[in-house]
Amino acid sequence: MLDILLDILSWILLLGGALFLLTGAIGVLRFPDFYSRLHAVSVCDTLGAGMVLLGLMLQGGLTLVTVKLMLIFYFMVFSGPTAVHALAEAAQVSGLDPVEDDREDG
Amino acid sequence: MYAIATILILVAIAVGLVRAFRGPTLFDRVMAGNMIGTLTVLLVAVLGFMNGRPEFLDIALVYVLISFISTIAVLRVYVSRHDHADTD
Amino acid sequence: MQHLVDIVLLGLLMITGFAIVRMRSLLAVTMLTSIYSLFSALLFVVLDAVDVALTEAAIGAGISTILLLATVALTTEYEKVPSHRSLLPLLVVTLTGAALIYGTLDMPHYGDPNAPVHRHVAPDYIEDTPEEIGVPNVVTSVLASYRGYDTLGEVTVIFTAGVGVLALLGVHLRKRTEQPSDYHKLVVLRVIAKLFFPLILLFALYVLFHGDYGPGGGFQAGVIFATGFVLYALTHGLGNAERVIPPALLGILAAAGVLLYSAVGIEGMLLGGKFLEYNVLADDPVSGQHLGILLIETGVGITVAAVILIIYFGFVSRRPGGADAQDPS
Structure with a gap:
């Protein structure tokens, strides 16, 4: 019983994570300017990757595989936001301005 | 199930690649490259489980580090060049 | 499924290759070269060549990118637009490519157990390694x-x-x-x-x-x-x-x-x-x-x-x- 529950949970996490990854990628393609695209990347890096890795961990069970997955998770949790931070900073230094909404509302 | 996840990630990689080609700024390309790195890591992990050989995770671990370091390297080169251009 | 992944990855590799040729910003090209290495390493993973994949990931995507960046830092940031188009290189490249494709016709089929490479010393290595x-x-x-x-x-x-x-x-x-x-x-x-x-x-x-x-x-x-x-x-x-x-x-x-x-x-x-x-x-x-x-x-x-x-x-x-x-x- 518990096995089946864990299995179902891991499938939900895996597919949900993959969906978030796809959502993030579409966001990267569709969002209007660089800074807003960064938000979409963060979805990929944290939520999508986290869910996929968690789903795989549930499949792996208590083995060396899970330890490695946790290491990957650890590296990703730190490297993703850091890379995005460095990107945003470099873009700002280079003088790239965010696109502001220039529609006149009422 | 793994197959569905694989296909979703492959589609995401393709979509990210479009952004890497379109740019328009260097940062967009670096950002897309970074995202493709993340997706590749996850794809390697999922493929490893799908083929029943999870020891592929070593490769995924190397990818995480490599894609992070190359992103930082591109940005450092860019920033240091442009700092020079400002001070000269 | 296996074939689908193979074909998609090869397609991505090809597209990336063309994009590298077309692009002028050297930093962007370096980034794309790194992505290209990632894809070829993925292909090695799919082909079960794990050691090669690890090498490609560490050397192709990692160190080459960093060394290329260190080189770009010493030169200009954009590739110069060539002043004239020469047809001779195109001809040479096309002929070489055609010859290579012609050469592949004689190669054994993908995964053929009777291919020469699988019959020479490889079986000995695989059989003798455990003892x-x-x-x-x-x-x-x-x-x-x-x-x-x-x-x-x-x-x-x-x-x-x-x-x-x-x-x-x-x-x-x-x-x-x-x-x-x-x-x-x-x-x-x-x-x-x-x-x-x-x-x-x-x-x-x-x-x-x-x-x-x-x-x-x-x-x-x-x-x-x-x-x-x-x-x-x-x-x-x-x-x-x-x-x-x-x-x-x-x-x-x-x-x-x-x-x-x-x-x-x-x-x-x-x-x-x-x-x-x-x-x-x-x-x-x-x-x-x-x-x-x-x-x-x-x-x-x-x-x-x-x-x-x-x-x-x-x-x-x-x-x-x-x-x-x-x-x-």
């Missing part, structure tokens, strides 16, 4: 034991490359004026780099000593080791990195790796075997093989790490001079 060498990873046993000469040759080539770069760029001879640095501004990067640095080195050691069992070995470990120091140099400045690992020491280490490798070979001769025969290193042949493989992998790792750092420091310590000024407008 003779006793390591689970056949790739390691072939590279480090059966083909120990070849690997020694490769390490010597890498060492020679390091010597060449030292002779041309002379890392430690030139007195460098410290750049006005903005490293104090990189608080986040520095903290994260400090968090990662020990783990990267630990992981490199794991790849080195786990190469008998899983993907990995001296080459990959050396590259990962060097990547850790590159990260340190990127975030803490070249001066600090050179204080951690002085260039003079790197030269000694590069030589020491090759020396360790050949010393293992000569030790085998002294103990009554042939050059690079590990069976005589310990009481029973299999543990002798284990010891020999471990020692030479360590030697390979030391040399590779040292040479990559020599090349990196050599490139980065040359700051752009006047060649920088002609950005296209």
Whole structure:
């Protein structure tokens, strides 16, 4: 019983994570300017990757595989936001301005 | 199930690649490259489980580090060049 | 499913290749080259060539990208637009491509068990490895034991490359004026780099000593080791990195790796075997093989790490001079 529950949970996490990854990628393609695209990347890096890795961990069970997955998770949790931070900073230094909404509302 | 996840990630990689080609700024390309790195890591992990050989995770671990370091390297080169251009 | 992944990855590779040719911004091209390596490494994973995939990931996507970036930092940021189109190169390329495609017609089918490459020595290696060498990873046993000469040759080539770069760029001879640095501004990067640095080195050691069992070995470990120091140099400045690992020491280490490798070979001769025969290193042949493989992998790792750092420091310590000024407008 518990096995089946864990299995179902891991499938939900895996597919949900993959969906978030796809959502993030579409966001990267569709969002209007660089800074807003960064938000979409963060979805990929944290939520999508986290869910996929968690789903795989549930499949792996208590083995060396899970330890490695946790290491990957650890590296990703730190490297993703850091890379995005460095990107945003470099873009700002280079003088790239965010696109502001220039529609006149009422 | 793994197959569905694989296909979703492959589609995401393709979509990210479009952004890497379109740019328009260097940062967009670096950002897309970074995202493709993340997706590749996850794809390697999922493929490893799908083929029943999870020891592929070593490769995924190397990818995480490599894609992070190359992103930082591109940005450092860019920033240091442009700092020079400002001070000269 | 397998074929679908193959085809999609090959398609992505092709698209990336065309994009690299079309693009003019060299930094963007470097980024795409790294992505290209990632895709080809993925293809190796799908083809079950795990050791090659690890090498491609560490060297193709990692170190090559960093060295290319160090080179781009010394030149201009944009490729010059060629002033004329010449048809001759196109003709040559088309003919060569056609000849290569014609050549593939004679190649055995993908995965054909009767292909010559599977019938010559490969079955012997695969069958004999469990008894003779006793390591689970056949790739390691072939590279480090059966083909120990070849690997020694490769390490010597890498060492020679390091010597060449030292002779041309002379890392430690030139007195460098410290750049006005903005490293104090990189608080986040520095903290994260400090968090990662020990783990990267630990992981490199794991790849080195786990190469008998899983993907990995001296080459990959050396590259990962060097990547850790590159990260340190990127975030803490070249001066600090050179204080951690002085260039003079790197030269000694590069030589020491090759020396360790050949010393293992000569030790085998002294103990009554042939050059690079590990069976005589310990009481029973299999543990002798284990010891020999471990020692030479360590030697390979030391040399590779040292040479990559020599090349990196050599490139980065040359700051752009006047060649920088002609950005296209």
